[in-house]
Amino acid sequence: MSSRALSTRFLARPEVGALVAAVVIFLFFLIVAPAFRTPQSLFTVLYQASTIGIVAVGVGLLMIGGEFDLSAGVMVTTAGLVASQFCWWFGVNLWIGALLSLAFCLGVGFLNGWLVMRTGIPSFLITLGTFFVLQGANLGVTKLVTGSVTSPDISQIAGWDSLGAVFSSSFRAGDSTIWITVFWWVLFVALAAWILTRTRTGNWVYAVGGAPDSARAVGVPVVRTKIGLFMAVSFLAWFAGMHTLFRFNTLQAGNGVGNEFLYIIAAVVGGTLLTGGFGNAAGVAIGAFIFGMTSLGIVYAGWDPNWFKAFLGVMLLLAVLVNLYVKRVATSRRSSDDL
């Protein structure tokens, strides 16, 4: 009846597989890509990771809570388009557009969650629906407003500078450029980690993902918790959308499609269980970091970047296998404990 072996407890942590993979990939690119060895490229990798990682944190939380969100990728673009075109059309301060866009995204998140809970239809299907609605509306509305599929130039509208400072500023440290999104990413990961491990809300997130009926039977507000998770994802999608808007000024209305899978891959590579109830924030962050390293590492190594997706696919498959193994170790019953 000794306390659990340290190795078992270590292996049962969700992010261990991802951490090992991250170290291996990092060493690999250090060896094969000389350009990878500079501090500048490390910060570029971190920036790349943060653009995916910010939304991935939310998607990871949602997946721990047992649900999917396929609409998160296009919602990033929707967020930017709503803010930019509203302000351009009505000529109002960009802060108003940003807040309006936030309300809109939270509304879509609420609708996703509410429909899933109300109908009992899997979130995969509900959010596949909103994904297509948003994808079509992004293009349709942009064409109606501007006559093209590119959003208008908003850099002369009031609020551009202050919003830019919040969402897409950068500073130089030596030869490196450090983007503010890296700090936001770290902040959101820390917040998610705090919520998951230290608060009642976190307890509920694990419970509604792991065994929703058991959770309901002991008085956990399952509906409220899950809708809250969908809204957290849409908040972070809005945040990433604001970054894209204030970094690039004009947006392509068709962008964002496919990113929803990158968020899910980051979460799964980071040890989040597809069936819910298991995972953590640090794992998802490492998953996003692996994404950043490989997408840029392949370029730095001078290879055809088309291989990137094949590589991601392999990572995903490996991660799923590791997760399966970890779950088995974590819940294996030791016969000595049986009464």
Add this chain to the structure above:
Amino acid sequence: MTSDPLISLAGVGKTYGAIRALRDISLSVPAGEVTCVLGDNGAGKSTLIKIMSGLHPHTEGEVRVDGKPVALGSPRAALDLGIATVYQDLAVVPLMEVWRNFFLGSELASSSFPLAPLKIKDMKRIADEELRKMGIVVADINQPIGTLSGGQRQCVAIARAVYFGARVLILDEPTAALGVKQSGVVLKYIARARDAGLGVVFITHNPHHAYLVGDHFVILQRGEAVLDKGRSDVTLEELTTRMAGGDELAELSHELGR
């Protein structure tokens, strides 16, 4: 003992659309006694649990808690009246730690603010103490509860209900999936909960388990009570025979005759 039983049912029935699941059930659950509800699959046991635990309201008759008529609208409403239900398969969240499971839905936090920190140290200490009080010693309070045996998991769920002030404990087939030894452990906790003054409703299809701890026995068949007797008026043999359908069993034994 007070004059009012903790829960009493009078003429309670339940229909789901055109289907009558339960008819004219009368039952009372006094403090410090184990009331056993026996029945084969489909006899109406789970419907009865659902009525008492607040999952489905009854459609006929009257349910009284402490002598006052109530309509239990949700599991939370039942819990607030001190009625806790431990379901056979819904007792715990397997991948969560033992102490998190113990406090699930009733966490200790420094305030109700959503980001307020949990009192993790206190929660672990209390969970460990309460489990030890019930005689459950887990190697590590931080291990996922899925690593415990089925019997231990049921016991954690019972200990949790007792700690959070349950006065009535409804146990849904707590021994059904367990081996002989583990069933014994669970039966011991049932007896301990009874001695602590709780009213226990023990739902089972095993008359042997029921007779070991029961004070009062009700047998359900096709949604109706076919036997309703105190311990002094019934033998294990009678329970077993009635459970198996009496005459049918006699006929079966004749047919198989050896």
